[in-house]
Amino acid sequence: MPLAPSDIKELKDQAKQLRxxxxxxTAWAGGAHIGGAMSMLEILVLLYFKYLNIDPSNPETEDRDRVIVSKGHAGIGFVSVLARRGYFKLDELKTFNQFGSKFGMHPDASKIAGVDASTGSLGHGLPMAVGLALGARTAGKIWKTYCVLGDGECNEGSNWEAAMAASHYGLTNLVTIIDRNNLMIDGPTEDIMSLEPFADKWKAFGFHTLEVDGHNFEELAEAIDISLSGEKGPCIIIAHTHKGRGVDFMEDNVKWHYGSLDSTLVGRAHASVDKEQQP
Structure with a gap:
């Protein structure tokens, strides 16, 4: 859907608040996978505030769109988006990852409203999403399935098996977006297990491949529209992002794959977000 200037401002404001x-x-929890939560944020904000057919007041409605956040370790970003979208109160996240809380480090679909699948075992999200998309088609349903992958988890062979199936069955009701921030827990993806030529790999598996700035709402929306149109067949959206986006001392720093924040760092982080996203 084309984004008006007012839409872009609204989305940017939402992303700033969510950062x-x-x-x-992260401060309440004592630590979290903050870097990857920040890198995928624009993707989730655009989906949840512009694209998805969902009803937070009735999260189990049968004809809702499904979302699989395969990079489940970045769940702190996912549940924050769900809170702002109205699935539950933001104050509930004060218990995030604490004993007895329903909000674990990896979101549990049996406990958290709005979570369609429990993830965290990397490489499982796309196979589940392919199954959902194929199931919707078989049942004659029009709802869509969206899957957000991390680039590091593309080392897992299960993703490529799922990619073969998505291509073979021509699943144009599946929108797959990769958070390509170039870093994983152990270091740069290209040092740990090279993914390049990444786009060519997906092309070889039968996908129309789109590469965009993953922090640019207009580019993301254009790519999602192409994928939803079905005219190009199954699509993969490689969203180039920055780990820790918005916080200057975290950006592109593998040390912030997981981290904790004391009161001084919390202040610095908030100040950086305000400075980075000034009008």
């Missing part, structure tokens, strides 16, 4: 939320929840 502040993620910083706060």
């Amino acid at each position: 502040h939320d993620i910083i706060n929840v």
